[in-house]
Amino acid sequence: MDDASRIVKDSKDWTWVLERPCPDCGADVRRLGPTDVAAAVRASLPQWTTLLERPAEELRRRPAPATWSPLEYAAHVRDVFGVMHERLRLMLDRQDPPFPDWDQDEAAVEGAYHRQDPAEVAAALDPAARRFAAVLEAVDAEQHARRGLRSNGSEFTVVTLAQYAWHDIAHHLWDVGIDRG
Helix, strand or coil, X not given: CCHHHHCCCCCCCHHHHHCCCCCCCCCCCCCCCHHHHHHHHHHHHHHHHHHHXXXXXXXXCCCCCCCCCHHHHHHHHHHHHHHHXXXXXXXXXXXXXXXXXXXXXXXXXXXXHXXXXXXXXXXXXXXXXXXXXXXXXXXXXXXCCCEEECCCCCEEEHHHHHHHHHHHHHHHXXXXXXXXX
16 A cells, blocks of 8 residues: 555644644744735745755655655645635635635645655745745735635635645644744
């Protein structure tokens, strides 16, 4: 059996991070605005780059069979930047848009995250993060309350989408043992 097929699907609804700090990674996103998140995203880039400079065999090693490796987390983060950028653009361009569904676990298996080249992941992660951060920085205060909707009924504003996205990134830094410090 391929390791990628052993991933335990994450069925948690992580929107609770918008109401209280995460007890695992310690991130408290409640007071962050879009520009704060943009700065945090940019500040995380050297940490992801440094991580992805480790030897490939180390990056592919899972700490447990059902836990992603650092490479899988980095590939996921690259894709999170793209998905969040797309969702943010939808919110800014349309009134109350529904978000296309995205199954992160399916994306990991279909994208063979565990086999990707770390240098290629790093090369794609950086511009994806910068695109997302640039759109966040361009948001004006009048756009903060614009809404978007997930298919499960979760409603986001521009602000809460930014906060939710940052928790995901911060949590995965914690997952791979990087102190956001």
